[in-house]
Amino acid sequence: MVRIGAILLRISLLGIGLLAGCSDSWNNPYPDTDAHANVLYSAFSERPKHLDPARSYSSNEAEFTGQIYEPPLQYHFLKRPYTLIPLTAEAVPKPRYFDAAGQPLADDAPATAIAESVYEIRIRPGIRYQPHPAFAQDATGRFLYHALDVAALKDKTQISDFPQTGTRELVAADYVYQIKRLANPRLSSPIFGLMSEHIVGLKALGDTLEKASRAHPGTELNLNDFPLAGAEVVDRYTYRIHIKGKYPQFIYWLAMPFFAPVPWEADAFYAQPGMADNNLTLDWQPVGTGPYYLSENDPNRRMVLTKNPYYHGETYPEDGDGADRQAGLLADAGKPLPFVDKAVFSLEKETIPYWSKFLQGYYDSSGISSDSFDQAVQFSAGGDPRLTDSMREKGIHLVTAVAASIWYVGFNMLDPVVGGQGEDRRKLRQAISIAFDYDEFISIFLNGRGIPAQGPIPPGLFGYVDGVAGLNPYVYEAHGGKIVRHPIEMARKLLAEAGYPNGRNAKTGEPLVLYFDTMASGPDTKSRLDWMKKQLDKLNVQLVVRGTDYNRFQDKMRKGNAQLFEWGWNADYPDPENFFFLLYGPNKKVATGGENAANYDNPEFNRLFERMKDMDNGPERQQVINAMLEIVRRDAPWIFAYYPKSFGLRHDWVHNVKPNLMANNTLKYRRIDPDLRAARRAEWNRPVLWPILLLAGGVIAIIAPAVVAWRRRERTTA
Numbered sequence: 001m002v003r004i005g006a007i008l009l010r011i012s013l014l015g016i017g018l019l020a021g022c023s024d025s026w027n028n029p030y031p032d033t034d035a036h037a038n039v040l041y042s043a044f045s046e047r048p049k050h051l052d053p054a055r056s057y058s059s060n061e062a063e064f065t066g067q068i069y070e071p072p073l074q075y076h077f078l079k080r081p082y083t084l085i086p087l088t089a090e091a092v093p094k095p096r097y098f099d100a101a102g103q104p105l106a107d108d109a110p111a112t113a114i115a116e117s118v119y120e121i122r123i124r125p126g127i128r129y130q131p132h133p134a135f136a137q138d139a140t141g142r143f144l145y146h147a148l149d150v151a152a153l154k155d156k157t158q159i160s161d162f163p164q165t166g167t168r169e170l171v172a173a174d175y176v177y178q179i180k181r182l183a184n185p186r187l188s189s190p191i192f193g194l195m196s197e198h199i200v201g202l203k204a205l206g207d208t209l210e211k212a213s214r215a216h217p218g219t220e221l222n223l224n225d226f227p228l229a230g231a232e233v234v235d236r237y238t239y240r241i242h243i244k245g246k247y248p249q250f251i252y253w254l255a256m257p258f259f260a261p262v263p264w265e266a267d268a269f270y271a272q273p274g275m276a277d278n279n280l281t282l283d284w285q286p287v288g289t290g291p292y293y294l295s296e297n298d299p300n301r302r303m304v305l306t307k308n309p310y311y312h313g314e315t316y317p318e319d320g321d322g323a324d325r326q327a328g329l330l331a332d333a334g335k336p337l338p339f340v341d342k343a344v345f346s347l348e349k350e351t352i353p354y355w356s357k358f359l360q361g362y363y364d365s366s367g368i369s370s371d372s373f374d375q376a377v378q379f380s381a382g383g384d385p386r387l388t389d390s391m392r393e394k395g396i397h398l399v400t401a402v403a404a405s406i407w408y409v410g411f412n413m414l415d416p417v418v419g420g421q422g423e424d425r426r427k428l429r430q431a432i433s434i435a436f437d438y439d440e441f442i443s444i445f446l447n448g449r450g451i452p453a454q455g456p457i458p459p460g461l462f463g464y465v466d467g468v469a470g471l472n473p474y475v476y477e478a479h480g481g482k483i484v485r486h487p488i489e490m491a492r493k494l495l496a497e498a499g500y501p502n503g504r505n506a507k508t509g510e511p512l513v514l515y516f517d518t519m520a521s522g523p524d525t526k527s528r529l530d531w532m533k534k535q536l537d538k539l540n541v542q543l544v545v546r547g548t549d550y551n552r553f554q555d556k557m558r559k560g561n562a563q564l565f566e567w568g569w570n571a572d573y574p575d576p577e578n579f580f581f582l583l584y585g586p587n588k589k590v591a592t593g594g595e596n597a598a599n600y601d602n603p604e605f606n607r608l609f610e611r612m613k614d615m616d617n618g619p620e621r622q623q624v625i626n627a628m629l630e631i632v633r634r635d636a637p638w639i640f641a642y643y644p645k646s647f648g649l650r651h652d653w654v655h656n657v658k659p660n661l662m663a664n665n666t667l668k669y670r671r672i673d674p675d676l677r678a679a680r681r682a683e684w685n686r687p688v689l690w691p692i693l694l695l696a697g698g699v700i701a702i703i704a705p706a707v708v709a710w711r712r713r714e715r716t717t718a
Contacts, residue, residue, distance in 0.1 A: 026687055029346070029362055035678045038341040040654075040670055041364050043348040047299030052282040053257040054181045054189045062257070066664025067305055067343075068130075068288040069260035072121050072175065073251070075574075075663040078320040078329060081460055082574040082662045084255060088127055088170065088289070088312075093119045093254075097246065111614040116200065117243040119250070125237055127170040128310040130293035133159060134269035135166030143265070150274035157278050158297070159285050167310050170289050172239040174261035179231040179241070180223040181262060185210045191258055198250060200230030200242040220271035224264060246614045252573030255662075263287060291338040291668040305343040305667070313337075316656070316669060329658055338668035339656075358649070359394070361681040364672065365650040365657070373447045376649060385448055385647065395652030395680070401659030402451055402459045402645050404571035406579065409436065409639040410598040414560045414590060418514065421602065421635065424498045429636035431494035432514075433475050434486045436535045438641050445528060449647055452476075452483075453640035455629045456579040460661065462617045463576035463625040472633045472640060488538050495539050503540030513542045517562040519553040557597055560590040566641075567597055574662050576625055577613045583632055584609050600637035653677040 030041070048061040056065050072089035075082050084092050095117040097105040105113060129135065136144040144164050156162065179199065182189045183206040196203035205228050212221055230242040243250055253259055266287040270280060279285075286294055291311050296304035318333040332339070348354040351369040358366035368376050377385050377398065387398050411429055413419040418429060442450040454472040457464045464470065468478045476483050492502075499505065500512045516532065518525075533543045548556070556562045571578050581587055585601030587594030608628045615621040632638070650657050653673040660666055 027360065027685055028681070029357070030344075035681075036674045038339075038672060038674055040340045040343040040667070040672055041362060042343065042345050043354055043363060044303065044345045045347070045349055050283050051286045051294070052187065053178065053260045053262065053286075054184070054187045055283065056257060057190045062664040063345075064294065064303065064305065065257045065260075065286065066290075067292040067667045068286050068290045068294060069257045070127075070289045070665075071255055071257060071260040072123060073255040074665060075255060075660060076319075077317050077660060077663065077666060077669055078324050078658060081462055082660075084251060087255075087665075088123045088261075089254075090122045090124055092251070093121050095119050095243070095246075095248075095251075111246040114246040115244075117246055117250070119241045119243065119254075120234070120238065121172075121175070121241070121254070122238045123170065123172060123175070124312070125169070127289050127312040128167045129170065129263060129287060129289050130308045130310060131165040131167055132266070132269075132287050132293075133162035133165050134263070134265040134287060135168050136162070136164040137166055143268075146265075146268055146272070148272050148274070153272070153274040153278055153280075156280065159280075160295075168263070168265075170261055171236050173233050174263050175259065176228070176231045176233050176239050177223060177264055178258075178260060178262040180205065180226065180228050181267075182258065183209055183228075184221065184223065185213050186221075189258070191253075195253075195258075198243050198247050199228075200244055201228050202230055204229075220267070222264075223267075248614060248616065249573060249575050249577055252575060255573075257664075260288065290665065292343065295342075299347070301347055303345045305345075307338060307341050311338070314668070324658070327658075329656060332656060332671060339671040340667065343667055358651075359684075361651065361677060361684055364654045364677075365648060368447075368647045368649060370447065373647075377447070377647065379448055383448070391649070394684075397650050397652065397657075399648040399650060399657055399659060400645060401661060402643050404458050404460055404574060404661045405568060405644050406453055406456060406458055407450075407566070407568040407641040407644065408453070408456075409641060410565050410567055411637055411639075412560060412562050412565070413599045413601065413637055415563045417512075418563060419599075426635055427494040428498035428500065429639075430474050431491040431498060431539065432536070432541075433636050433639045434491035434494070435488065435539050435541075436532070436639050436641070437485060438639075439485060441531065442642055444531065445524070446642075446644075447647075449645045450642035451645060452485075453642050454483075455633060455640055456583065456638070457576050457625070457629075458571070458579070458643045461571070461574050461576055461579075463622060463629075465626075474633050474636065475640070491539060495541075500541070503542075511540070511542055513544060515544050515546055515563040517546045517548065517553060517556055517565050519548055519550050520566070521547070557589055558593065560599060565597065569595075571662070577609075580609055580612065580625075580628060583637060598637040600632075600635070602631060602635060605631045605635075651677065651680070653680070 044060060044063070046060055048056070048064055049058070050056040050061055051065055053065060053069050056062065070088050072087060073084050073092060074087040076085045086092060097107070097109050097114045098116045098118065099105055099113055100115040133145045138144055145162060179202075181187060182192050182195055183202050185206065192202070192206060196206060205226060208226060209221060232240050234240055262282070266282060270276075270282055275281065284297055289308075289312070291308055291314075292305040293308050294303065295306035296302065314337045316332040316335050316337055318330070320330050324330055351371065354363065355366060355369065355372045357363050376388060376391050378388050379385055385398065385400065387396060411418045419425065438452050442448060442452065451459070454470055454476065459466065468481060468483060471478060471483045476485055478484075495501070495503065499507070503512050504510065505512065514536065518529070520528070529545050536543045557565065569579065569582060582595050583598065583600045583605065584596060585603070585606045586592065587596040588599045588601060589595070589597045590599050605628055608624055608631070612621060612624045612628065615624065646659065648659070653676040655671040655673070656669045
């Protein structure tokens with residue numbers, strides 16, 4: 001006979017067992033054993049397509065390649081404007097110039113006299129690659145995994161499936177080998193076309209490799225068998241790159257993964273039959289000398305970067321400004337890098353789950369989507385962003401940065417209505433530029449995440465002038481030390497002087513109708529387009545929106561059939577040339593297919609551009625830039641819309657965060673306080689126990705009468 005006390009005791013013990021299991025949070029997505037681990041937690045929304053440094057050119061890929069590969073140079077983590085410093089190189093190379101006869105020239109020789117620039121780079125000895133089976137050898141020096149067949153690879157789907165790994169020292173030949181890879185037609189490097197215009201012999205090498213590839217289909221090309229005149233090995237640790245003429249901006253490319261080393265052993269390893277079928281490629285499993293290597297690549301779940309045990313060592317920068325010191329960014333000065341042992345990136349396709357996990361402490365940092373902006377940020381009476389009380393109570397910090405980017409509305413300078421260099425056309429474009437109130441746009445559509453642009457050069461780059469001294473006088477004016485937009489009355493006056501008083505043609509009386517071509521789509525598009533129409537309503541000018549798909553839009557731009565359009569540009573490198581070339585006449589979209597989408601072609605601007613692009617930074621170059629800015633502001637081929645501003649959040653346990661919009665290798669500077677994180681997680685994710693207690697009490701209340709009745713019946717029967 002079952003006693004009621006025993007039944008109720010079991011129920012009570014069940015409840016106690018449940019409560020005992022609640023000592024830790026139930027929603028923790030990570031193992032409890034990792035609670036105090038020195039691990040950084042982040043997320044990704046889309047699998048990186050290319051991790052091969054010859055092919056990778058997207059920001060979501062750079063988040064990984066920047067930690068794995070090491071080009072010879074890098075950007076200083078703290079200094080602004082952005083400053084190049086050595087990474088694997090012993091020093092930042094200074095080019096030597098030669099004339100057509102091969103004779104050396106002075107450093108200040110005119111660009112027209114320079115036939116070739118030579119960059120000699122010496123790398124530091126003792127740098128080693130991450131552990132990888134491509135380097136594994138037996139006692140005789142024979143590679144263990146360079147002669148595998150398909151059968152031997154049937155159970156190999158990741159690098160960890162190979163029991164033996166090895167490493168070797170980085171040598172200059174590895175950098176030369178990677179430059180040759182840019183010309184390999186089987187890789188289709190996105191920068192081959194550009195670099196073939198600058199690196200001596202690269203285009204010819206591409207042609208040679210194309211012929212060899214066709215002659216030997218299915219056979220991997222051994223790039224060591226193909227010489228490249230523009231990249232030569234001097235000795236074990238030194239190599240030279242030969243550039244046609246003078247191209248000062250080339251130095252910035254030496255800080256990109258395109259010019260990071262790739263060992264020939266990796267290509268030979270991955271070229272074996274069956275490797276690609278098992279996702280064993282450089283695009284999936286990269287090989288580098290950086291502080292981290294990709295230890296896990298499961299794009300449907302997570303990607304993991306683990307500290308490279310052979311990392312050559314580097315120390316946290318010791319030189320920063322007063323603001324860096326005040327922000328605590330110099331607290332780790334001189335300490336060895338990297339700080340974090342591992343970085344775990346989990347797949348999060350939606351912003352809401354990411355945001356929720358960040359607030360629970362399961363992600364260390366987060367961006368701010370439109371849905372969560374009001375919960376995180378509010379603006380002061382002066383327009384300055386600050387965290388809400390709820391965010392500050394959690395110890396969350398706001399991190400902001402102005403991107404090295406610009407958004408603009410372009411006028412097609414070939415269009416008979418808005419284009420041309422006549423004074424009346426200039427005044428028409430100036431009037432429209434004033435009417436488009438991008439201060440208002442930033443407030444309404446960007447939650448304040450932007451700065452009205454005064455010209456094509458964004459902050460942080462040489463040539464940008466801050467404050468009132470750098471305002472665009474054709475659109476803005478200074479009042480009490482602040483920059484304000486010209487009143488709409490000035491725009492109406494300019495419009496009348498352009499031949500359209502009150503928005504009508506002075507000769508025909510017909511209303512001025514402008515056409516805006518766009519490929520924008522989505523729920524926010526209509527409100528933004530309505531806003532654009534309202535801006536021109538202030539001038540009594542009509543705006544007709546012509547929506548189209550991407551291919552049709554591109555076709556219109558190539559043929560010059562658009563009138564107004566919206567576009568943006570992100571800096572490839574921190575030099576004004578990278579923005580001014582968007583307005584250089586020979587780069588016109590029509591006829592040449594260049595990036596000058598407005599088809600702007602001012603001979604004086606072109607002349608100054610050709611002079612400016614080859615100059616070294618200094619007062620003389622700034623004078624030329626100022627003259628160029630005056631020309632494009634007056635001609636107004638663009639409505640200079642805004643420089644985007646990024647807003648991010650980090651928890652109190654995350655240290656050494658300073659946005660660096662040029663560098664991709666900043667993970668090594670991050671420092672985590674895992675004990676503080678564990679404590680905050682426990683505090684923020686305490687399980688709610690009263691429903692369990694209520695449920696247990698309810699079960700007892702329901703079962704007890706039934707058990708009592710059953711026991712009485714048993715006694716009566718007995």
